[in-house]
Structure formats: structure tokens, C-alpha cells
Amino acid sequence: MKKYIIGVLMMFASINIMSATADSTVISLSDSIPALSKREIRRQRVAKRNLHYNILGGPSYTPDFGLLVGGSALMTFRMNPSDTTQRRSVVPMAIALMFKGGLNLMTKPQLFFKGDRFRIFGTFSYKNTIENFYGIGYRTNKDYPRGENTSEYRYSGIQVNPWFLFRLGKSDFFAGPQVDLNYDKITKPAEGMVHQPSYIAAGGTEHGYKNFSSGLGFLLTYDTRDIPANAYRGMYLDFRGMMYSKAFGGDDNFYRLEIDYRQYKTVGKRKVIAWTVQTKNVFGDVPLTKYALSGTPFDLRGYYMGQFRDKSSHVVMAEYRQMINTDKSTWVKKMLNHVGYVAWGGCGFMGPTPGKIEGVLPNLGVGLRIEVQPRMNIRLDLGRDMVNKQNLFYFNMTEAF
Template sequence: MKSHFIKTFIVTLLCCIQFNVLGQDVASSDSTIVESLIDADTTKSGKPRKNLRFSILGGPGYTPDYGFLIGMSMLFTFRMDKDDKELKRSVVPIAGAWLSSGGFNLIAKPQLFFNHDRIRYFGQVQYRNNYDNYYGVGFLNNQSMERSDSTTQYFQNSIAIFGSVLFRLKDSDFFVGPSFDYTNRNLSEISAGVASDPTYIEQGGTDAGMNIQNIGIGFEISYDTRDIPANAWRGIYFDITARYYDQWMGSDTKWGFLSAEYRQYKLLPFLGKRKVLAWTGKIRSSYGDVPFTDMSLIGSPFDLRGYYLGQYRDKTSAFAMAEFRSMFNSKSKLISKLGYAVWGGAGMVGPDLFHPGGLLPNFGAGLRVQVQPRMNFRIDLGRDPLSKQNLVYFNMTEAF
């Protein structure tokens, strides 16, 4: 198993490098890369770059939640107004995979900038037709539940569309706007462990499965001074999001959540070019009749990498982490496209912020492959010290 994973890792890395070297004209081969040239609209030879830039990576891969797969990751970047050279480039990462465990998964996470960055749309669209796992609710249940096809597994066919339209407040760095969510999940092939879970039963689940629909509206307020949101080198990001769900909107139950997140990024020029320290903290608290599929979670490619996706869940989750990111500066075009990251952090889940079930420590390291200027493909190896397990992640753009 170990040797098979190593082979898959190497093949995927070679696919990344091959597409990166043969398919792009956007990297500098000079080790004296400076920030002002990173998103230039002309190449070093003076040729204009295309507004739409497209990267694609494909081949065998591996995720901790779905095992081995045949996957494809695509990254589109462009300016909504190609004549506005000050407008941030919109970013649309798309990933799809055929899973060896059965099923298919497709996700897109657009970040779109309009009208001289006076209007933004940040959202996500995800279609899932695959096996998933549910470990119960609460730290102790999550920690003691053995993951298997008879204890935690079920099949999920779902569509989720959510996002926020944000409007800049005058000439400030504050944004505010409406937020929405539409999610429909059909659960089937319920394992004995899930079928006997008290929360699952209380929410109407049976041996045959259940259907969960959420339709919610709310608001989002953010303060954002990041230079490039998809891979910031400097700046601060602070965000508050709230949504409310009710039967009169079409939801099955009445519930809501409030989340607050802080991120900060700082260049470290005394260590060399393209060295960044990033840190973040996030709290998400839900209330009401929250579906177990929508409770606050720890364990994803975007927080404490090393825990299975959704292994730890309750009405409230929180985490904090710091990450050092470094790209190599070399005269070699290939080497200058490579870099690494190391991180450490901790989190919790509980019924509320004042009653954490326990501490979730985390650390790890990863490889970075530049596929477009300031846009990286990442391969991360995260450590869960509680279960003494290592999980591997393949994703476009940084974790936060």
C-alpha cells in the first residue's frame, strides 16, 4: 500500500510539472523576480499576455476521504474588464474526480471581481455523487468512532450552491452584501452505524436513507486589504457571515449560523524573495435544528489538514493556525516554479465556544507548483497526532 501511494504521488507530481512547463508562458526564468512583474500584462519579451489564462492538471491522485482516483484540476484566471489593468484577476478553480471507492465529485470555487473591484462574488458550486462518512456529533463520539463501511459510511447524491455578492463601501476596504445557500442532499446505502446514531434518527433518518434540503439567506461583511486574495503575500482579511434557514424559504428545518474569520499575511524579505508568513483563526457557531450534514466541522483541505473531512463536528467549531510559505528563487525555470509550505495549529468542536470537547492539534508540510503567476497547485501532508495518522491533499490555490 505504501509503495503504491508513493508511485501515485510521483505520477501526479510529474503530471503537474509537465502541464506547468509545457502549457504556460507566464513564469519568469530570472531569479530576480519582483512583485510588480508577477501579474504583468506582457511577457519579458514584450508580447501581450492573453486575458484568459487556463491551466489544467490531470492523472491519478489520492485524497484521504475518497482514496485513489482519476482526477482533473483546472484553473481559469481573467479580468472581467480586460482594459482595467488595476482590476484584480478573477479566479475560478474547478476540480473533478472519478473515485475508486465509487462515484464522482465536482467542485468550483469562483472569486469574481467587477466594476473596478467595487463588486465581488465569492461562492462555491459542488456536485457530489459518492460515499461519505458520518462519525456522530461531539468530540468524544467523533474520536472513538471507527471509520468503516459498516460504522460511518453512507452514499450521498447532492448539489450545493452558495455564495455572497459584496459591494465596496465607498472608497474603503470594507465590503457588505447578501449571502445565500441552496443545498439538496439525498442519502442512501446507510450503514448500520449511521442508522443507529441518535442524531440521525432524531432528524428523520431511516435504514433506507433521508433527504435534506437547505435554503437560506443572510449577509456577509468583510474587510480586505490582501494584494491577491487567492494567494496573498500581504494584507489583512476579516470576515463575518451569517445565514438563516426556515421552512417558509423551502428548508426542511429552522436553523442558522454565524461565522467570524481573521487572516493576515506578511512578507519576510530578510529570508529572501517570495517568503510569506500567513496566519488565520475562525469560529463558526450554529443554532436551532441544524442538520447533521451542516454542523460546524473540523477536517478539510482548508483548515486542519490531517483529520478526515467532517470527522469532528458539533454546533460550534474553532481553529487557529500559522503557515510559512516559500517559493524557490532560481535561474532554472522549473525550480523557480516550485516551493513548499509548513504549518501548525489547533482546533476544537463543541456545543458552544465555552464547552470545547477537546483539543485537536495539527501540523504538516506541503509542496507548491506554480501553474500561473501567484497561483499554485499544492500537495499537502497533514498530521493528526490524536489518531497518529497522515493524510495527503491535492488542491488548486492555497488553503487560506
């Protein structure tokens, strides 16, 4: 009996020792793992979230619309949240309220489906703004004065232009149809504009001009870019044709042919050289608002959008892009790690046919980049118009090309 009691006491002592040892082990393990800060917990929650977005807004200025109150939003997400290897879809959106009176809404989504075997890209916009018409052709455009009594008019219009791209086998080629529906209306044309020969020839009157164009076309694309919205490497080659026809419900019969080549080469950590060659051409009974433009926020930054227009426009450009690389050891270095800059140079060529060049448009500029999401930048660009000796400022989401 005595031996039994001693054995029971030894068993309880053993259990207590094991319990104490386990407790001490738990305590030591707990002590070895530092408690996460609220900021780190919040960061981990954000990282796990599928939808990421940034919204910016405030007073702004654009060369085409003057002073305005604008806002930009950038949303990125995966169509299949559980597939972490899938490309993130990108939806940049912009809204602008003009002090002169007007509203501009635009989005250019890039949506990736089914392991990037299917894509929907495109442009969707609504505009009710004050714009300018400088005529058609280089000589007229170059010398035509910009102003309330010469070039201004009230424009309202809607564009619905989705592209549907299917991957061809296991290659980097994509092909598919696109639709382009446009309603354009011009009211309150300036006195000088009413007497322009090209405006009169298109059917414009002192009361204005309106047109509806309905097009159906195709795209063939080769795309090896790592991230289309801000590529560090790869190539993009796009060939597209559009037929606008009265048979589709439009007002005119005309055609559009475009070729867009872009190349990206990494030359260091977050350092890229990008270059592009583009050509846009229209043929047939082209509406006043559908001529090829030379000079937009996405190519020759520095030229007023629409100032140079004709049936053919060609662009050659190169751009150096660099983000600042730091070790993130201080908050200043962390901030600098989200900042970068660019410098570009290029030239535009325009004329009445693809082979007839009547105007040369040299262009250069510099820009600031602010990273709001990984590989997604806000861009602030200052471009130089070498023909009219003027500088124009731009504020946009994602890179120009």
C-alpha cells in the first residue's frame, strides 16, 4: 500500500513537472514571437484583399480644358481571386468638371480572364466640353489661331469601344473583334470656324454639326509584356482594321487602319527604355470628328489634342523611365522608393495619305511618376511643342504607352 501511494504521488509529480515544462515552453515560444503592430496587421489584411484601389482628386489643369476639378481612380483585381498567378485586371477611371462648364468621364479597362486566355480591353467615354477645331491639314493647323472667336465649340459625345481578344493556342498572339460606336455633336461653333472650308464641306453649319458612326473590325495582337499597364520588358504589336458603314446604322462609309508597335527593355533595377512606332490612317468619307490626330496625352505630349489632324498620322518615340531605388530604412527613403521620373523624345508625321508627309512635329519632355500600387503609377508630364514653341502639362493614370 505504501508503495502504491508513493507511486501515485510520483505520477502526479511527473504530470505537474510535464505541465510546468509545457507551460514554460509555451511562454518561451510566445515570448520569442514579437507582437504584430496594428500597422503591420492592417498591411497584411490589405495584401490579402483582392480589390485594391486608389482615389485622387482636387483642383487641376489640362492644356485642352483649362482649370478644372478632377478625380482619378485606379482599381486592380483578379477575376479569379483564388488564382494568385493570374494577371491583375486594371481599371483606370477619370472624371473632370471644367470651370468653363463641362464634364469628361473616361475609363480604359484591361480585363484578364481564364488564365489570360481571354481579354477585354477598350475605351468608354462621355464628354460635354469646350473644344477647338483648327481645320484639316498641317498648313491650316499650324497657322490657325486658337480662341473663342476662331476655334472653340461646344462638344458632346459618347464612345463605346470594347475589344475582345482570344489567345491563339499557347502562343502570345491574340485575335478578336472590336466594336466602335460614336455619337458626336457640335454646337455653338465659333464665327471663324463656321467659315472654314473643311467644316462646311463636312456639313457643318452655324447651328453646328452631328454624326453617328458605327464600326465593326478586328484586331491581331502579339503581346509579351510582363505587365501591360507598366511594362518593364517585352513587346507589343497590334494590327487593327475598322469598317464604319451605313449598313451598321452609321451616317458615313469610311475605314480605319492602325498599326502600333511597342518595345520595352530593362536596363537596371526599375530602369526601362521604351520605344514605339505607331501609324493611324482613315480612308473614305471621313466624319469631321474621326480624322487621325497627331498629339494626344498618350503620344506627342505638348501638342493640343486635335490641333493637328489629317487622314494619316505617324509617331516615333523613345522614353527612359526610372524609379528611385532605396533601402527603405527610413520613412523618407520609403517615400522616395515610390517616386520616379521619365524623359522622352520623338517626332510625329502627318499628311493626307499614308505615303504623303506634309508636316513634321518634333516632341520632347520630362515627367514625374508616383507609384500608388505595385507597378501602377500616376504620371505628371511636361511636354514641348517644337512647332508652336509651347509647353503643356498632363496628369494621368498609368503610362503613356
